[in-house]
Amino acid sequence: MIDNEVKARRPRLRYWVAFVVCVAAIGLLIFQALSPNLVYFRTPSQAIERREAEGTRRFRLAGNVVPGSVREVSNGVRFEVTDGEATVAVTHRGDPPQLFKDGVPVVCEGRWDGKRFASDRIMIKHGAEYSPPKVTTTTRPG
DSSP states (O other), X not given: OHHHHHHHHHHHHHHHHHHHHHHHHHHHHHHHHHGGGOOOEEOHHHHHHTHHHHTTOOEEEEEEEOTTOXXXXXXXXXXXXXXXXXXXXXXXXXXXXXXXXXXXEEEEEEEEETTEEEEEEEEEOOOSOOOXXXXXXXXXXX
16 A cells, blocks of 8 residues: 555656756746846946956946036047946947936946946936926917
């Protein structure tokens, strides 16, 4: 009787082991597929501290635009981003977003290019409150 119970449990154990192996393999495949697309946030202090380790990997630099640092250049804009402790010089290729200005919180995506951060995407943090523009209506005769 005990021998029959052991024989009955073996196939179930095999199914569970096969199930766990399949789930682990699927998880590993998903992780490997997504890992090149992961982009980490860094403050200017963290980015400067990890500059050597980052190399040319893409990451997001989050901070405030330093007032008075914005300069238009032929193919984009140059400015500085700070977290209050450290400042990073940023060169952005392309047009900045419409809400981009001095002092605004930004997230720049790119990589280190020497001592400057080369950005190709700027995201602006803005309030969650939306107020629609005022529209004046005129009545048409008729």
